[in-house]
Amino acid sequence: xxxxxxxxxxxxxxxxxxxxxxxxxxxxxxxxxxxxxxxxxxxxxxxxxxxxxxxxxxxxxxxxxxxxxxxxxxxxxxxxxxxxxxxxxxxxxxxxxxxxxxxxxxxxxx
Amino acid sequence: xxxxxxxxxxxxxxxxxxxxxxxxxxxxxxxxxxxxxxxxxxxxxxxxxxxxxxxxxxxxxxxxxxxxxxxxxxxxxxxxxxxxxxxxxxxxxxxxxxxxxxxxxxxxxxx
Numbered sequence: 090x091x092x093x094x095x096x097x098x099x100x101x102x103x104x105x106x107x108x109x110x111x112x113x114x115x116x117x118x119x120x121x122x123x124x125x126x127x128x129x130x131x132x133x134x135x136x137x138x139x140x141x142x143x144x145x146x147x148x149x150x151x152x153x154x155x156x157x158x159x160x161x162x163x164x165x166x167x168x169x170x171x172x173x174x175x176x177x178x179x180x181x182x183x184x185x186x187x188x189x190x191x192x193x194x195x196x197x198x199x
Numbered sequence: 200x201x202x203x204x205x206x207x208x209x210x211x212x213x214x215x216x217x218x219x220x221x222x223x224x225x226x227x228x229x230x231x232x233x234x235x236x237x238x239x240x241x242x243x244x245x246x247x248x249x250x251x252x253x254x255x256x257x258x259x260x261x262x263x264x265x266x267x268x269x270x271x272x273x274x275x276x277x278x279x280x281x282x283x284x285x286x287x288x289x290x291x292x293x294x295x296x297x298x299x300x301x302x303x304x305x306x307x308x309x310x
């Protein structure tokens with residue numbers, strides 16, 4: 090069982106709509122949790138980085154939240170654009186090896 | 200800054216051959232990471248260095264894989280001998296604090 094589970098696996102939304110991606114983890118303790126965006130054929134790009142003591146972190150239209158009690162994080166995308174179509178990966182970084190979720194593939198349609 | 204530079208961008212080789220992937224991190228960054236990405240396993244951390252010293256290589260799949268960082272501006276990931284199941288995109292990333300910057304990746308195909 091993966092220690093970092095993301096949902097949904099894939100999501101299709103219309104341009105301009107909001108969406109929320111989920112990340113549930115069992116890795117504990119950890120130093121920080123990150124969300125990455127990966128466009129097809131390109132390397133991941135860091136969107137947000139949160140330590141375990143932070144509840145929310147924003148980066149433009151991207152807002153990540155973290156609930157350390159329930160071990161859940163979410164990435165909220167506001168007013169989606171076609172360029173938001175990508176894979177979004179949640180990564181939990183403990184003292185040792187990073188643990189990656191399988192990602193959520195987001196498709197934004199016009 | 201040019202960002203993290205990886206070479207080659209694409210590599211096609213035959214099973215049994217030695218493969219060497221190269222990475223130049225961003226100047227001033229003291230952490231360097233090697234990742235592998237496949238459809239089946241997603242993104243996996245293979246090994247990371249701090250100040251040129253390997254810190255955690257528990258993600259290296261087997262002895263056929265080795266990584267070196269002879270200086271702060273260069274690292275290699277070597278696979279010898281290569282196997283078809285090694286086919287993947289290999290990413291190098293560097294960081295100074297928390298935020299990692301990824302290179303464009305090397306797409307490796309082992310026939």
